[in-house]
Amino acid sequence: MRIIAGLWRGRTLAAPPGLATRPTAERMRQALFDMIAHAPWAEAGLAGARVLDGFAGTGALGLEALSRGAARAVFMERDRVALSVLRANIAACKAEDQAQVVACDVLKPPAGAACGWVFLDPPYAQDFVPRALVALGGAGWIAPGAVIVAETGRDEAFDPGLEKLAERTHGAALVTIWRWG
Numbered sequence: 001m002r003i004i005a006g007l008w009r010g011r012t013l014a015a016p017p018g019l020a021t022r023p024t025a026e027r028m029r030q031a032l033f034d035m036i037a038h039a040p041w042a043e044a045g046l047a048g049a050r051v052l053d054g055f056a057g058t059g060a061l062g063l064e065a066l067s068r069g070a071a072r073a074v075f076m077e078r079d080r081v082a083l084s085v086l087r088a089n090i091a092a093c094k095a096e097d098q099a100q101v102v103a104c105d106v107l108k109p110p111a112g113a114a115c116g117w118v119f120l121d122p123p124y125a126q127d128f129v130p131r132a133l134v135a136l137g138g139a140g141w142i143a144p145g146a147v148i149v150a151e152t153g154r155d156e157a158f159d160p161g162l163e164k165l166a167e168r169t170h171g172a173a174l175v176t177i178w179r180w181g
Contacts, residue, residue, distance in 0.1 A: 001060060003093070004030045006067030013089045015058050016081045028170045029064055032149065037068075041165045041179070042147065046070045052115040052141055054106040054122070054132055059086045059099075061119040061149075066098055074100045074115060074141075106132045114143035118180075124153035124172075130160055137180070146180040 003011040004026060036042050047069040053062030054076045062073035075090070077083050083103055090099045104110060106120070107128070118136065122128035129150045136142050148162065154174045162178035169175075 001026060001058065003060075003064055003067050004033065006064070006069065008063070008067040008093050011067075011093055013058050013060055013063065013092070014085050016079075016085045025170070025173075028151070028173060028175065029060060031168065031170065032175055033064055033068060035166060035168070035177075036147075036149075039166065041177075046117065049117050050074070050113070050115045050143075051117040051119065052076065052136070054118065054120045054136065055128070056086055056101075057082050057121070059089045061121060062099070063089060063093055063095065065117065065119070066093070066095055070098075070117070072098055072100070074102060074112065076102045076104055076106045076109060078103065078105045107135050109135055109139045109141060111139050112141045114146070115141055116143045116146050118142055118146055118148045120149070121151040125156060127156075127158070129156075130158050133160055142180050144180065148178045148180055150176050150178075152176070 001013045046065050049070045050072045051065045051070045052074045056075035056077040059075050062075050066073050120129050152174050154172050164178055166177040
């Protein structure tokens, strides 16, 4: 697994052993970030943005965002093994000054500073995205007008009552993008 584009293009990222962490596939990340770069709803894109990578695992989504111009990234993860790999990936990219690791359950986050981009890639088929949106919104992590990007299983249908900006399927995955309002 590697960073697709930007400052750290080609940088290899480590992944924890086993099946507890399911990193977003490179092809899907490429399609997602290409869409962000060209979509009219993305406005200024990631340039200078503060992003949140919830259910961070390896940190691939947040690190890709930093590589492509985001100013800061907050990574939320609770698994100890994944946290160790996440911190190593941040160090490998020399992104410690731009990254904040919050060791917590995304469904029970501490109070935080609002982010303009929120990436959620939880385990599939556990109804985590709607609950995470409620928890993160309540704790102040989501800025008004923020773009929410969620990867779920292809068959996970729900409506969080937000403006849907885009939706794409990639194999077993569904990526849905909303505007926080």
